[in-house]
Amino acid sequence: MIIRVMKSTVFAFCALVSWQTAFAQRGTGDWMTSAFDAQRSNWVRTDGKINKESMAKPGFELVWKLKFNNSARGLNTVTPPALLDFYIGYRGFRTLGFFGASSDRVIGVDTDIARLEWEKSYPVAGSAATLPCPGGLTSAVTRPTSLAYPPVPTGSGIGRGTPARSGVGEAMEGAVTLRRNPNPGPPPPPKPAAAKPGAAASAAFSPFAPRVQWVLAVTGDGKLHQYWVSNGNEPEPAAPFLPAGANAQGLISFDGSVYVATAGGCGGSTDGVWAMDMATKKVTQWKAPAMLAGTAGPTAGPDGTLFAASGATLTALAPKTLEVRGAYQTGGAALTSSPVVFEFQGRNLVAAATGDGRIHVVDAADLSKTAARSEGVLGAGYESGALASWQDPQGTRWILAPGAEAVHAFKLVEKDGGLALEAAWKSRALVSPLAPVVVNGVVFALSSGEFRSKDPSMTIAQRVQKSVPAVLYALDSATGKELWSRSDRRHRLTLR
Numbered sequence: 287m288i289i290r291v292m293k294s295t296v297f298a299f300c301a302l303v304s305w306q307t308a309f310a311q312r313g314t315g316d317w318m319t320s321a322f323d324a325q326r327s328n329w330v331r332t333d334g335k336i337n338k339e340s341m342a343k344p345g346f347e348l349v350w351k352l353k354f355n356n357s358a359r360g361l362n363t364v365t366p367p368a369l370l371d372f373y374i375g376y377r378g379f380r381t382l383g384f385f386g387a388s389s390d391r392v393i394g395v396d397t398d399i400a401r402l403e404w405e406k407s408y409p410v411a412g413s414a415a416t417l418p419c420p421g422g423l424t425s426a427v428t429r430p431t432s433l434a435y436p437p438v439p440t441g442s443g444i445g446r447g448t449p450a451r452s453g454v455g456e457a458m459e460g461a462v463t464l465r466r467n468p469n470p471g472p473p474p475p476p477k478p479a480a481a482k483p484g485a486a487a488s489a490a491f492s493p494f495a496p497r498v499q500w501v502l503a504v505t506g507d508g509k510l511h512q513y514w515v516s517n518g519n520e521p522e523p524a525a526p527f528l529p530a531g532a533n534a535q536g537l538i539s540f541d542g543s544v545y546v547a548t549a550g551g552c553g554g555s556t557d558g559v560w561a562m563d564m565a566t567k568k569v570t571q572w573k574a575p576a577m578l579a580g581t582a583g584p585t586a587g588p589d590g591t592l593f594a595a596s597g598a599t600l601t602a603l604a605p606k607t608l609e610v611r612g613a614y615q616t617g618g619a620a621l622t623s624s625p626v627v628f629e630f631q632g633r634n635l636v637a638a639a640t641g642d643g644r645i646h647v648v649d650a651a652d653l654s655k656t657a658a659r660s661e662g663v664l665g666a667g668y669e670s671g672a673l674a675s676w677q678d679p680q681g682t683r684w685i686l687a688p689g690a691e692a693v694h695a696f697k698l699v700e701k702d703g704g705l706a707l708e709a710a711w712k713s714r715a716l717v718s719p720l721a722p723v724v725v726n727g728v729v730f731a732l733s734s735g736e737f738r739s740k741d742p743s744m745t746i747a748q749r750v751q752k753s754v755p756a757v758l759y760a761l762d763s764a765t766g767k768e769l770w771s772r773s774d775r776r777h778r779l780t781l782r
Contacts, residue, residue, distance in 0.1 A: 290734040312736065317369040318431040320536045321721070323673055324586040326414035328686075330676035330725040331436055337726050340759045348772075350400040354387055359410070360746060362418030368501055369397070372702045381516060384501040386431070388422045392503045395517055402466045403704040404518035407495060408505050417746055418533070419552035425534040425583070427503040429515075433540050433588050435629055438677060479659040504534045504546060508553070510562060525567045528560060529553040534626065536583010540563075540708050541590060543606050549578040559594050561608050572608035575599055580624025580638075581671040582721075587627045587634050587650050595638050600646075602653060614653040616640050623670040623687070623721075630683050630698060630705075639670040639687050645696060645707055647685075658698060658705040663712075665690025672721035674729075676762070684710070686729065688719040693731045695766060711766035722761075728769065729761040 316376045340346070356363060367383035371598040374380075383397040392411050410422050468635040499515045508528035513520055528534060528546070531553025537546045544562045548555045557578040561570045576597025583759060584592045590605035600614040600621060619640035626637050627650065643662035648655070664670060668690040675685050683698040685707065695712040699706055715717075716733035723730045737752035760770040 291551035305306045308599060314746065315436050316371050316429070317367070319368060319428040319538045319608065319676075320366075321582045321624075321626075322424050322723075323436055324431050324433050324538060324540060325435065325534075325588075325625055325675075326365070326585045326672060327626055327628060327676065328580045328672065328723045329676040329719055330723065331438060333726040336728055338728060338762055338769065341728050346760070346770055352395065352400055352402065354385070354391070354393060355405075356387040356391055357389045357580075358477070359422045360417050361386040361749075362415075362420045362422065364388070365423075365426035367395070367397075370429065370499065370515055371500075371755050373499070373515065380544060382511075384427050384515070384733055386423045386425065386502075386503055388420065388424070390423050392427060392501075392505075392513065392518070394501075394513075394515070400531050406511070406513070406520075408507065408689045410506055414519070417749075418550040419531065419550070420533070421531050422506040423456060423771045424506075424532075425504055425505065425537040425546060427501050428539055429499070429501050430539040433590055435588060442527075444565040444589045465578060486677055502537065502539055502544060504528060504537055506531060508532055510544060512564075525562065527562055527569060529555045531555075535682075536579075538586065540585060540586065541605065545584050545586075545592060547578055547583040547594065559592060559603060559608060561606060563606060570606070570608050572601075572603055572610070576620075579621040579669075582624035585625040585627055585636075587636075588629075591650065593625040593627065593636055593650075595623065595625055597621070597639075600625060600636065600638055600648065600653065602650070612711050614646075614648045614656075616646055619644065624672045626673045626675045626685070628677075628683065635698075637673060637675065637685055639664060639673060641669075642666055643668070643689065645673070645687055645703065647698065647707065658707045659711065660696055660707040663694055663709060671722070674724055676724040676763070684724075684763070686722050686724070688716075688721055688731075691719075691760075692716055693719050693722050693729070693766075695729075695763075711764075713766050714759070714768060716757075716759075724763060727762045727763045729766075731759045731761055733753045 289589055306778050365369040365386040367385050372381040373382055380396060381398045383395045385393045392406045396403055410491055415421050475687055500512050502512050504510055504527055507530045509524035510527040511520055511524045532548045532555040533550045535547045535549055535553040542564050547559050549557050557574040559572045574596035579595040584594050586592055592603040594601050598616045598618055598620055602611040604611055619642040621638050622641050623639040628635055635647055636650050637645055637647045639645055643664035643666050645660040646656055647658040649657050664687055670688050673685060673687050677683050687694050687697045692715060695710045696707045697710045699708055718736040720732050720734050720735045735754040735756045737749050755773050757773040759768055762769055
């Protein structure tokens with residue numbers, strides 16, 4: 287999601303942003319990339335303070351605000367952060383957030399104490415901003431992430447999800463943050479091998495092992511930057527990745543490669559998915575057969591297969607090479623969301639929304655047919671942007687989708703020897719809702735307030751004038767019942 291604030295000069299973030307920061311930095315994993323994880327699930331498995339009972343009580347409120355030196359481009363301002371909890375460096379234990387800003391800035395913040403840690407700024411490249419082609423930095427920044435599904439908790443959250451261990455390094459080796467590691471991401475866990483008699487057991491991968499940690503960004507000139515999380519230093523020059531002025535979406539990094547989508551034909555780019563091998567800096571592009579759909583960018587399955595939605599086609603791409611592995615056809619309706627990948631009874635499934643108001647579910651191993659499809663309840667023509675998927679403690683798989691006037695929740699069930707999507711609940715009325723986030727049994731849904739129009743003659747200022755303030759709601763994940771809400775009356779904004 288990219289935060290888009292409808293003012294020429296705006297605050298960096300308010301309650302409608304800090305809620306994401308607050309709950310994402312605790313629990314079983316950090317918010318690494320757009321929509322939380324490689325599967326774009328928008329699902330934070332557990333949290334030590336957020337649950338249905340706590341959200342029904344007073345106490346969940348705005349903690350702090352920061353104003354960045356940034357100017358809006360189109361409707362773009364500051365992106366939601368990639369987060370790093372429990373960073374251990376020469377300054378002690380830290381909790382950091384990394385933001386991208388539309389006027390080509392990348393910013394590191396200590397989110398515990400609202401302190402600006404470091405900032406990198408670049409000359410804004412490209413022509414004047416337009417609604418489809420804002421220019422500047424458009425994609426949220428990312429940290430290298432794992433392809434594995436985050437573990438499903440067996441109980442309630444208990445605060446920070448991992449123990450503290452030293453990351454300073456061994457004696458006489460110097461600080462970890464000063465050592466160069468050619469791989470921008472953590473090494474993958476070792477593959478299991480047949481044990482030999484008398485052989486020592488292989489050590490499991492530890493996220494606390496000494497290594498350099500990175501945050502990555504694509505600036506408006508199309509170059510990929512990789513920064514040390516501690517101070518924003520770039521040990522290598524930025525690498526050419528995209529055409530200058532491209533509208534980049536969903537930057538993500540895993541297994542030594544970086545991927546991003548481009549949409550709208552901005553800066554002379556074509557809609558599709560781009561890949562860069564971080565070792566060789568070789569760039570590969572897959573050109574989409576039609577306009578790219580969704581706001582979360584390419585979605586990765588646990589085996590590294592990438593899924594991209596364009597026109598009426600959901601395409602599976604091989605990692606690194608971006609060779610087409612398969613494609614699913616919706617039957618005519620155009621896709622309107624990025625895909626979400628999830629596990630169901632030992633199968634990897636992929637879901638996406640279409641313009642006729644339906645959710646389509648397919649088997650990642652066989653894209654030739656539909657596994658399940660909902661009724662057209664989302665509202666014809668509404669662009670959902672992204673979805674959320676989560677599993678409750680009873681093992682029920684849920685899919686949540688923003689519709690024209692509400693968030694809709696579906697259950698994936700077995701029926702007549704196959705799968706079916708059953709409508710479970712519909713939220714209260716919302717204005718241009720965006721993809722919800724699920725945290726420990728609580729659904730956070732945003733009524734963005736954005737006035738949407740297909741009229742190409744309508745200016746950005748006219749859309750701002752017709753929009754209304756955003757309102758954030760916390761809902762019971764089982765029923766959709768409202769638990770909490772907050773609006774920011776001073777600013778009209780929308781998250782996308």
